[in-house]
Amino acid sequence: MQYPEAISRLIESFxxxxxxxxxxxxxLAFHVLDMEEDDVLMFGKALVSAKRDISYCSICGNITDKDPCYVCSDKHRNRTIVCVVQDSRDVIAMEKMRDYQGLYHVLHGAISxxxxxxxEDINVSSLLTRLQADEAITEIILATNPNIEGEATAMYLSRLLKPTGIRVTRIAHGLPVGGDLEYADEVTLSRAMEGRREL
Incomplete structure (x- = not known):
């Protein structure tokens, strides 16, 4: 049996x-059919609004509904440190931690x-422009994902930024809190050993 055209389009969209x-x-399509019409209209408006009203910060590349974004416009942030992340979701994760008070730079991807x-396909050139324009920045924290692409991106950025004289650091990787050693893979254990610190 074929679905009616409207349902087929909705399924294809999902x-x-x-x-x-x-x-x-x-x-999901059949769930939408079961929803109240007002809820469907609100859902549709939310989709359109998100697409229309959200843009990228001209300074850091994070998603925002105003430019510059709330982080870049916050005068209380530590403006000497920039944490480089792959995605805007990483900024949200870092902000939930509430420990980091520096700025961000969102790459919108990783070298792969x-x-x-x-x-050239990720937001690297604007990072370099930003570093040239802002002499207050003294440290770049590379917080790309601990996978092949993230590591490649971190290595590339590290080599690219070394000549600037700006301190380049990498976030530590290792065991999660509450994790058991016996269940950790070799790479995670190796990173945990490399990232050890004195108590």
Whole structure:
């Protein structure tokens, strides 16, 4: 049996979202049919509003509804440290921690030769421009993901930034709090040993 055209379009739209396969898309489409019309209208307006009203900060590249973003415009932040992250979701994760009071720079991706993504495809050039324009920055914290792409990006940025004289650091990787050694893989254990500190 074929779905009515409106349902088929809705299913197809849902499959464009990451992690949504055909079965989940069908389930979501039928859920939308069961929703109250006002809720569906609010959902649609929220989608359009997010797409229309959210942009990228001209300074750090984070998502924002005003430019500059709330972090860059906060005069109480430590303006000497910039934490470089892959994605705006990483900024949100760091902010939830409430310990970091510096600034951010969002790359919008990571170097991945397998996927054809090079340094020119991520937000690196604006980082260099920012560092040249702002002499107050004394440290760059590379907080890219601890995977092959994140490591490649961190290594690239480290080499690129060394000549500037700005201190370049990498976040530590290791065991999660509450984790057991016996369940950790070799790479995680190795990173935990490398990142050890004196007590």
């Amino acid at each position: 499959t464009k979202l990451p992690g949504i396969g055909p079965k989940t898309a069908v389930r 030769p397998m996927e054809g993504i090079g340094p």
